[in-house]
Amino acid sequence: MSTGPLLLKRQRWPTCYGVIMNPTALLEEGARLQQQGALAEAADRYTQVLRFEPANADALYKMAQVSCQQEHFEAGIRFAQQALAVEPRWARAHLLLGMASARLGRLQEALVSFDQAVSCAPDLADAHGNRGDVLVELGRHADAIESYDRALGIQPRSPENWCNRGAALFDLGRYEEALVSFRQAVALAPQFAQAHFNCGNTLLALARHADAAAPAGAGSAPRPDALECRREALASYEEALRHNPKHPEALNNRGVTLMDLGLREQAISSYEQALAIAPNHTGALCNRAKALLTLNRLSEALSSADRALALNADDTHALFTRGNILVRLSRYDEAITSYEQVLKIAPHHRHASASLVHCYMTICDWKNVARIERDLIDRIAADGSIVQPLILLGLGMSPATLLKCTRRFTEHEIARATPMPRRRVSPRSDKIKLAYLSADFGNHPVSVLAVELFELHDRNRFDVLGVSIGADDGSEIRARVARSFDRFLDVAAETDNEIAKLLHELDVDVLVDLGGYTEGARPNILACRPAPVQATYIGFLATMGADFIDYLIADEVVLPHGHDTFYSERIVRLPECVQVNDSKRRISSRIPSRSEAGLPENAFVFCCFNGNYKITAATFDVWMRLLHTVDNSVLWLLRSNEAAMISLRHEALARGIDPARLIFAPKVDSEDHLARHGLADLFLDTLPINAGATASDALWAGLPIVTLMGDTCPGRVSGSLLHAVGLPELVTRNRGEYEALALRLAGDPPLLASIRAKLARNRVTEPLFDTDRFRRHIEAAYTTMWEIWQRGERPRGFTVDRI
8 A cells, every 4th residue: 555646845935026105114024034933023014014004015915925925824814805906916825826826725715726826927837827726626637737738838847747747647647647747856856756656656556557557469558567666766765765764654665565575574673663753654563464364473463454444444444454453363253344344344355255255265154255245246246346266266266267367366466577588599518407496395195195296207308496485384294305406496585576586596407386376375476487498387276367377287087188278378288187195195103093083982973174265064964964964073174263163063053963073183293193184084174275284194094085076176076086086986076966975975885994904905916106106207207397398389288297
């Protein structure tokens, strides 16, 4: 949230160039005192003149001047009107009357006075300029620009008129023309802080306009480079602050620009400097909160947002930011209150509905999910909402709708940048330089799944780089990941452009993004096109709706042939399974007893360790029917937040099931979590988002999964895993099949035992957990991508043969 250019308030009151009557000592002394700033004494001298000559136009005009200088505008208007009663065509008196009226907000009266001044003296530049100021205030920007042009035709070296002309152009969205005006003001008055500030605002607007622009097609005019605009904006704010160090708006907007450049710590410092000067600057407080949120400094961020709201309880920016902070703190009920308030104040807010529905999904409040979801779908259909793609995936939308909405998100949220210089296509005999980009090189499912792949890559054919844009969590898996690469780059503190430049200078051939639009991901790096070949894999199994991603790595189950048109990327299908696994994962040798885990000793334990936000009312209906039918059965779920536990127990009771039959497992470390899978009998999957890493956990631990196939990649992951482990019979096509299969397995212990035995055998014989086999397939994919580029061909989809 930044402040746009400010219209310059003119402070110099016009002087009298009229013919002065017989100069008297009183008038001369009054003029001298006025010039020295002794306004009360000057007024006394003019008053003495008016006692003897009440119709003395010069004295009346001077009294109007002094009154306005003392900010006694009503008195100034009276004296100016009296002067004009004596001299009706006195242009400067009309000008003064207009300025005083404008300061009192009487804009139409001011405009009449300026028109009179122009009529009396067409070459009076100040009248044209002030007329332009009032026209801007009246919203008549085009007319204002015409007035400024007339003023500048008479007095071309007026920085004030150049500056205010720029502000009018800015308000019309004519940013390039506005920038020319502001730069002219700077050229005429290099110490004019306001003009430097307005240059910065315009450059920032140009950057954001470039961000939102659709990709330029063949023959299109080149777009302004968003990054370069931001750098120039930063320089302009610095120059404004050099001439006026106590300019809170410049400090705030400098912070906004620093945030856009990825310099979060510096941005926070700039906001705090603004607040030291203007403690009640709500924009700086809100922006500081957003910056602190990105650094996970949640208590400080919440305090800053609360301070902004204490000053203005209806500030939608602060309310929305507060909601986002509370989500990160798992205080969902309070976050919901903030988002609801945003929508009450601004019903068409582009982001609040999506954030609100995600909160309700996370706490399993399905009644409100349905209410908000209907409204959100209507907003999306009307192009009125920008929805984070991860939220879209949970709403069960069609692949075509997902592509449309993700493209809109990308166009609005991802900064456009001039691509890095294209490398020359030439034969290479050396190794392919492969880089993995991720914010999740730590205790995260991406690293848990992929670390052995990084270790096993064929170093005779690949140089493998890890590029970490996330914090070092100090975990054991982080250390193992760092060791697995030939070179591990921790660049979390660098800007997006700096990282892109580094990757380009390192001559990375194939850049694989493991984050997509997940938390911590930085797609702006890929928007700079640092590598000739760019692909997404594993962390975000959906389209990114972007022209800077060449390939999406999938398989034939998660993304069937015929669905390619719903993806902006070219599809590369691996022959067996899209999801890599670590065959070295350790399972604790100690399996707790059921009583230790809070489970009944002799019950049939249905299990689902997916995140609570993946559980829908339709899925829960099936689960409750299973509990109703299967005697002495319980449902074992993951404890992710207290509100979800309360909601799920309430929903169970509403379906006639004792809430005590829902048992919630606390979070434990990875080895113990894998071990406790042995206490469950059957894993029940979710839709529209399947288990992913949690499915691998269950199958690695020997726990069978019943899944239901959806229409999008996230709803088909478990099906892919089950095919790859040789258990396609556990994949169902509709809810009826899903419920019937789960009921059959629960009611037929020998059948379930045979499935468990088959899974135990297949773990070591089928492809799913054969990491080196997977490595050969994905390396073949990278090689083909690289060879296509080397031949100068456009990216195309293909399927990797089994090796």
